[in-house]
Amino acid sequence: MKQKSWISIVFSFASQCRGKIVLSVLCAIISVVAGLIPYWSVYQIITLFIGGSPVMAEVWKWCWIGLGAYAIRFLLYGISTSLSHISAYTILENIRLALAQRLMKAPLGTVIGESVGKLKNVLVDRVETIELPLAHMIPECISNLLLPVAVFVYLVCIDWRMALAMLVTLPFVLIAFAMMMKNFNKLYADYMESNNYVNGVIVEYVEGIEVIKAFNQSSSSYEKFTKAVESFKDYTLKWYQNSWKVMNFVAAVLPSTFLGTLPIGMYLYWNGSLTPQDLAMCLILSLGIVGPLMNFTTYINETKAIEYAVHDVDELLHAEELPDTGKPVEVPSKDIQLQDVSFSYDKESGKPVLSHINLKIPEGKFTALVGPSGGGKSTVARLIARFWDVNDGKITIGGVDIRSMPLAQLADIVSFVTQDNFLFNCSIKENIRLGNPDATDEEVYAAAKAACCDEFIQKLDNGYDTMAGDAGNRLSGGEKQRISIARMILKNAPIVILDEATAFTDQENEEKIQQSIAALTKGKTLLVIAHRLSTIKNADQIIVLQNGQVENMGTHQQLLDSDSLYRDMWEAHIGAQNWSAGSGKGGN
Numbered sequence: 001m002k003q004k005s006w007i008s009i010v011f012s013f014a015s016q017c018r019g020k021i022v023l024s025v026l027c028a029i030i031s032v033v034a035g036l037i038p039y040w041s042v043y044q045i046i047t048l049f050i051g052g053s054p055v056m057a058e059v060w061k062w063c064w065i066g067l068g069a070y071a072i073r074f075l076l077y078g079i080s081t082s083l084s085h086i087s088a089y090t091i092l093e094n095i096r097l098a099l100a101q102r103l104m105k106a107p108l109g110t111v112i113g114e115s116v117g118k119l120k121n122v123l124v125d126r127v128e129t130i131e132l133p134l135a136h137m138i139p140e141c142i143s144n145l146l147l148p149v150a151v152f153v154y155l156v157c158i159d160w161r162m163a164l165a166m167l168v169t170l171p172f173v174l175i176a177f178a179m180m181m182k183n184f185n186k187l188y189a190d191y192m193e194s195n196n197y198v199n200g201v202i203v204e205y206v207e208g209i210e211v212i213k214a215f216n217q218s219s220s221s222y223e224k225f226t227k228a229v230e231s232f233k234d235y236t237l238k239w240y241q242n243s244w245k246v247m248n249f250v251a252a253v254l255p256s257t258f259l260g261t262l263p264i265g266m267y268l269y270w271n272g273s274l275t276p277q278d279l280a281m282c283l284i285l286s287l288g289i290v291g292p293l294m295n296f297t298t299y300i301n302e303t304k305a306i307e308y309a310v311h312d313v314d315e316l317l318h319a320e321e322l323p324d325t326g327k328p329v330e331v332p333s334k335d336i337q338l339q340d341v342s343f344s345y346d347k348e349s350g351k352p353v354l355s356h357i358n359l360k361i362p363e364g365k366f367t368a369l370v371g372p373s374g375g376g377k378s379t380v381a382r383l384i385a386r387f388w389d390v391n392d393g394k395i396t397i398g399g400v401d402i403r404s405m406p407l408a409q410l411a412d413i414v415s416f417v418t419q420d421n422f423l424f425n426c427s428i429k430e431n432i433r434l435g436n437p438d439a440t441d442e443e444v445y446a447a448a449k450a451a452c453c454d455e456f457i458q459k460l461d462n463g464y465d466t467m468a469g470d471a472g473n474r475l476s477g478g479e480k481q482r483i484s485i486a487r488m489i490l491k492n493a494p495i496v497i498l499d500e501a502t503a504f505t506d507q508e509n510e511e512k513i514q515q516s517i518a519a520l521t522k523g524k525t526l527l528v529i530a531h532r533l534s535t536i537k538n539a540d541q542i543i544v545l546q547n548g549q550v551e552n553m554g555t556h557q558q559l560l561d562s563d564s565l566y567r568d569m570w571e572a573h574i575g576a577q578n579w580s581a582g583s584g585k586g587g588n
């Protein structure tokens with residue numbers, strides 16, 4: 001498929017501001033035309049003086065016309081720039097919103113699989129790269145290009161030979177640019193790739209600073225970081241060295257329009273084919289176009305930067321999307337069934353994580369998933385929440401395939417709490433309220449009490465109004481988990497999935513939370529994944545999962561009697577508990 005040009009991609013986000021862009025371009029063009037009028041006025045004044053005994057009123061008239069045009073030029077330029085800035089920011093807003101929507105619709109695996117650095121780079125830096133040139137290119141690029149063209153046409157009207165003389169240095173500049181452009185694309189692509197990489201490594205370095213410190217890896221000894229920074233410097237210099245010689249040459253040669261216009265102009269004047277006023281006018285104009293032409297050359301780099309940024313954005317915007325029907329469906333009951341489900345995280349080459357699994361999680365009952373590490377327990381939970389789609393088979397809720405349910409409807413009926421508990425940088429109260437944006441403060445406090453977090457929240461400087469960002473560093477893993485459970489309680493969804501949701505919580509609090517969860521999830525479909533088997537021994541049904549296969553299922557007692565794997569796990573758990581209690585570790 002042919003890649004769309006960056007201009008068409010950018011303008012596909014400009015539907016709300018097309019009128020403003022057109023107006024901005026119009027103002028820029030009129031501003032350019034108005035910018036030529038002062039030259040015309042000067043020409044008229046010179047003609048008056050050369051003609052001898054000028055009428056002062058006429059001279060003043062041309063002065064005022066020149067001044068008026070100059071003022072109009074800047075007024076229109078200002079309007080054009082304002083409109084182009086409004087348009088650029090509108091386009092940026094639309095791009096960011098589209099990116100955020102796309103991330104929400106992408107399978108979680110695609111989002112998690114990308115490095116945070118790369119995503120941040122696209123969402124923040126790359127999108128920002130588009131703003132400045134876009135806002136300035138519309139008015140400035142147009143005027144910087146149109147002005148020399150208009151001057152050239154004007155010179156042709158005065159004397160075509162002078163117009164050509166003005167271009168005498170242009171071939172040298174074009175040859176130099178052609179030479180620079182030979183390697184430019186490749187060097188710029190390398191530079192951008194290296195820029196992406198260094199961004200990713202820096203974010204990883206900051207996120208992993210705890211581990212880096214713990215293992216005594218300073219920024220100089222953390223090899224990946226050092227290499228990334230060094231290679232970025234190398235690529236930047238390579239790209240810069242390729243352009244700076246040409247840019248300096250252009251900066252020296254391009255303004256030398258005099259080299260052509262002065263000798264040829266003098267020759268034509270002595271020849272009698274150019275009047276002194278025309279000669280003066282041609283010399284003034286040929287100098288006047290130097291600035292705009294120099295400005296125009298700076299857009300070569302800017303255009304490339306936008307092109308790359310837009311293509312990165314476009315790539316993310318076309319990331320794989322989970323099909324979403326959008327049409328709410330009737331879900332008659334809340335029992336969950338996995339029918340012949342197979343799944344692999346890497347469809348092409350990965351080994352299957354789940355193979356032809358069949359299991360039923362009945363409505364209103366407490367089901368537990370247990371098994372050795374890596375057996376696929378969390379994968380089952382994530383597939384039910386549709387973080388990914390199954391490769392084969394299907395998952396149904398109340399007999400309805402979850403793929404035919406809108407994602408929003410599924411998210412409404414399923415509460416999913418994992419061990420990675422993310423707190424947004426808003427107050428603790430608002431973090432809990434995310435579970436149900438309509439909940440009153442009293443409901444938030446009640447949920448916090450049920451999740452055993454009221455006590456430690458009250459002790460924070462501003463209680464429930466403490467910002468999670470400030471408190472986040474002071475909250476333990478267990479405390480953050482309890483806030484997530486409070487969120488889940490507030491959400492009050494009919495299906496609750498807890499994936500090691502209390503793993504970091506101490507024994508005393510865990511028992512309280514378990515009781516609270518048991519009370520609050522009565523009548524709900526509850527699926528719990530836990531390594532501490534004592535927390536799930538009262539489950540109505542325990543499913544043992546090993547190597548992506550259902551090994552066995554039954555109640556705690558049935559499995560103890562019939563399943564050696566479960567019995568071993570239970571004995572190991574009880575042994576660890578006794579050891580822990582005996583050694584006074586206080587764990588579970």
Ligand SMILES: Nc1ncnc2c1ncn2[C@@H]1O[C@H](COP(=O)(O)OP(=O)(O)OP(=O)(O)O)[C@@H](O)[C@H]1O
Binds near residue numbers: 371374378
């Ligand atoms: N995002 C992922 N991308 C690729 N492979 C993954 C991903 N998440 C898990 N896996 C792999 O899938 C397999 C099953 O993982 P899963 O987390 O479902 O097991 P689990 O039984 O929940 O393990 P644990 O008890 O240790 O949490 C493992 O081999 C794991 O390495």
